[in-house]
Amino acid sequence: MFDEDSRLKLFLYAAIFLTVLGYTGRYVGLEPLHNQFLVFAVWAYILFIDNINYRFSGSSLAVSRTGEFLVLALWSLAISCVFELLNLRLGAWYYTGQPATISTRWLGLALGRASFLPGLFITAELLKTFGLFRGLKSNPVPVTRRMLRCSYYTGAVLLLLALAAPGLFWPLAGCAFFFLAEPLNYRLGVASLLREWEGGLPGKTLRLASAGLVCGFLWNAWNTAAGAQWGYLLKFPGPEAFGLPLPAYLGFALFALQAYSLYSLASSLRGGRTWEEGAWPMPGRLPGLRAQYASALFIIVTFYITCRAVDAHTIRLYIAWI
Numbered sequence: 001m002f003d004e005d006s007r008l009k010l011f012l013y014a015a016i017f018l019t020v021l022g023y024t025g026r027y028v029g030l031e032p033l034h035n036q037f038l039v040f041a042v043w044a045y046i047l048f049i050d051n052i053n054y055r056f057s058g059s060s061l062a063v064s065r066t067g068e069f070l071v072l073a074l075w076s077l078a079i080s081c082v083f084e085l086l087n088l089r090l091g092a093w094y095y096t097g098q099p100a101t102i103s104t105r106w107l108g109l110a111l112g113r114a115s116f117l118p119g120l121f122i123t124a125e126l127l128k129t130f131g132l133f134r135g136l137k138s139n140p141v142p143v144t145r146r147m148l149r150c151s152y153y154t155g156a157v158l159l160l161l162a163l164a165a166p167g168l169f170w171p172l173a174g175c176a177f178f179f180l181a182e183p184l185n186y187r188l189g190v191a192s193l194l195r196e197w198e199g200g201l202p203g204k205t206l207r208l209a210s211a212g213l214v215c216g217f218l219w220n221a222w223n224t225a226a227g228a229q230w231g232y233l234l235k236f237p238g239p240e241a242f243g244l245p246l247p248a249y250l251g252f253a254l255f256a257l258q259a260y261s262l263y264s265l266a267s268s269l270r271g272g273r274t275w276e277e278g279a280w281p282m283p284g285r286l287p288g289l290r291a292q293y294a295s296a297l298f299i300i301v302t303f304y305i306t307c308r309a310v311d312a313h314t315i316r317l318y319i320a321w322i
Contacts, residue, residue, distance in 0.1 A: 007063045008054055015047035026225060035099055035227035035319070036108045042115045042222060049122050057129045061122055061275055069118065072275045075266050076117035077110060078299040079259065081306035083173075084113075088313055089163055090170040095310070097228045100320040106307050108228060117263060119219075120256050121275050123211035124204075132210065133203035141197040148183040155179030175254045181261035189283045190272045191264040193257065205257065212256025216249045217241065227319070269295050 002010065022040025025033020033040065047062065054060035062069045087093060099105045128134065158176035161169040185192035196204050220242035223229050236245035267274040269291040272282030 004054075004063055007066060008051060011047045011062055012051050015044045015051065018044035018047070031227070032099060032104050032108075035097065036104070037226035038219070038222040038228070039108055039111045039115070041225075042112070042119060042219070045218065046115060046118050046122055049126050053122065053125050053129050059277055061118070061125060065275065065277065068273065068275050071270070072117055072121065072263070073114040074299055075263055077114040078302050079262050079266075080113035080116055081302045084306045084310055084314070085302075086163075086173060088309055090166045090173060091233060092166075092170050092173075093230050093232050093314075095228070095230050095315045096317040097226075097319050098315045098317070099228065100318045102311075105228075105311075109307065109310070110303065116215075117259055119215050120208070120211050120259055123214050124207045124256075127207045127210055128203075133206045136201075136203045136206070138197075138200050138202045140200040141194075143186060143194050143198045148186065151179045151183045155181075171251060174251045175258055178254070178258040178261050181258075181265045185261060185264045185268075188265075188268050188272075189280070190268050191260075191274055191276060191279055193261065208256045208260050209253035212253040213249060215256070216252025219252075220244055266295070 018040045021033060022037050022044065024030070025040070026037045028034075050060045050062040054063045061072070099108070155176045155178070158169075158172040158179065162171075162173040162176065182192060182194050186194045193205050193208075196202070224242045232244055232248070234245060234248055236247055238245055238247060240246065241249070264274060267279075268282055269287050271286040272279060
């Protein structure tokens, strides 16, 4: 319906509108704008950064690959919900100040979760646009069957430790799925960081990790400014930034790598199509429409179960306003 120039302008105007609306509500104290400030801030950021990517490189995720952008947002919602369900056992974070109105609460949680992967990957594209780690070479990492098996075992052990003794080992869940997903991605022939390392190309890995750090600081800054917030059950020595110890921000770098691997694995249900420009198609027989329908059903059911579980166990304080 809209060409790229029209979408570029539309998304820029939307970013400006969300920025004005969110910050006005934040400083005036107008509800539910103040309560849901993070949602306005994060989506304005995504659309602004995507505009910058397009203007400097001639291509961007939201403007040039709008369909993939929407699919990415849906899978961001699903993957975030999986971690929310894991958190019922891990007890790593909690929510306060959530709206008592269920429609406002669930919509805010949905939009927030749907923004995580787009925010990470569009930030990684920005770093690539400005040449960070471009052309960087390293010694190739030989990927063998033994290495793939060891990766499976490592991921399984890390996840089991986190679930068995979350008080001691819950941070291990922040990288367990990376070790579980990457060997599958490599064998399926979809986008894989292992394949990048095998070719001596560490740039994508470093950009994703850097994007995780940037987004980690931004998410926590916006979180502290919003009425509806999350909190951490962390006890690390040293200085803090936005309620989180500085060393803990390294977890966002690991989360970015894990998120990339998990979304690449999900892309196998669509023949390897993903958010990246020029992604290789998955070899062999491609999944049919049943995989698409199953994916949609998984996202819907997971979101509903997660919302009910978070309402019952993770939210510590509800608020209402007149």
